[in-house]
Amino acid sequence: MSTSALAEPQPSAPANTESLQVIKRNGTLVGFNPSKISVAVTKAFLAVEGDQAAGSAHINDAVHRVTEQVAHAIGRRLKAGGKVHIEDIQDQVELALMRAEEQRVARAYVLYREEHARERALHAPVEAHPHLTVKKVSGETAPLDLGLMKLQVEQAAAGLEGIDGDTLVEDALTNLYDGIAEADVLSALVMTARSRIEREPDYSAVTARLLLEQLRLETVSALELSTEVPLAEIYPQA
Numbered sequence: 001m002s003t004s005a006l007a008e009p010q011p012s013a014p015a016n017t018e019s020l021q022v023i024k025r026n027g028t029l030v031g032f033n034p035s036k037i038s039v040a041v042t043k044a045f046l047a048v049e050g051d052q053a054a055g056s057a058h059i060n061d062a063v064h065r066v067t068e069q070v071a072h073a074i075g076r077r078l079k080a081g082g083k084v085h086i087e088d089i090q091d092q093v094e095l096a097l098m099r100a101e102e103q104r105v106a107r108a109y110v111l112y113r114e115e116h117a118r119e120r121a122l123h124a125p126v127e128a129h130p131h132l133t134v135k136k137v138s139g140e141t142a143p144l145d146l147g148l149m150k151l152q153v154e155q156a157a158a159g160l161e162g163i164d165g166d167t168l169v170e171d172a173l174t175n176l177y178d179g180i181a182e183a184d185v186l187s188a189l190v191m192t193a194r195s196r197i198e199r200e201p202d203y204s205a206v207t208a209r210l211l212l213e214q215l216r217l218e219t220v221s222a223l224e225l226s227t228e229v230p231l232a233e234i235y236p237q238a
Contacts, residue, residue: 020032020074020078021082022084022086023083023085023158025154025158027154027158029159032084034067034071041062041093044106044108045062045108066097069096070089073095085209094109094110097109114217120151129143129173131178132176134179134181134185141179144185149189152210153210156205163203163206171192172185172188172189183217186213189210190210190214
């Protein structure tokens with residue numbers, strides 16, 4: 001899909017979001033920019049309706065409504081100058097699309113997120129565990145990827161203080177066994193993070209983010225979405 005075909009509406013953020021900061025996956029902070037939400041949602045709509053629908057009043061109005069709903073939802077939840085994780089924003093986008101009964105577009109957005117997550121995983125350093133293996137959904141066996149575990153923890157802990165990602169991974173490893181289902185590795189990280197909440201409240205946010213990642217992956221699997229198939233092939237143009 002050509003990004004040049006995308007309309008890029010510039011919604012005005014409500015006053016209580018203008019000073020908000022977004023925590024990126026690498027932990028850095030950037031200003032809240034609603035136009036980025038608009039671009040991502042537009043891509044999801046065009047994945048369903050085709051590039052020929054770019055610039056249509058229907059899509060522009062829908063994108064504007066979703067963007068405003070997400071901005072207001074975040075603004076209500078946070079005080080001026082607050083911080084919100086990028087994954088939390090994307091979760092709000094999915095919720096807004098579902099509430100608008102745009103199920104096909106929400107499905108496209110889920111796949112959009114999964115494609116980007118897969119790209120990040122492909123660029124993450126592969127660090128094979130020397131002994132443990134995992135069983136993939138396909139039935140294949142592969143070495144446990146420590147690099148992926150560390151990346152998932154790093155992203156879940158972005159912007160939070162008092163989080164020891166290294167020991168979190170180490171403790172989670174003690175709950176794994178050779179040949180464990182690949183999906184259960186993330187479950188071990190969730191359980192380990194949850195067990196630390198009493199010692200450090202910020203682990204509640206880490207737990208929530210890991211759970212959201214788990215739910216996202218389960219959704220992709222349940223919908224039988226292949227992350228290797230382009231959006232345009234799943235939603236052919238009319």
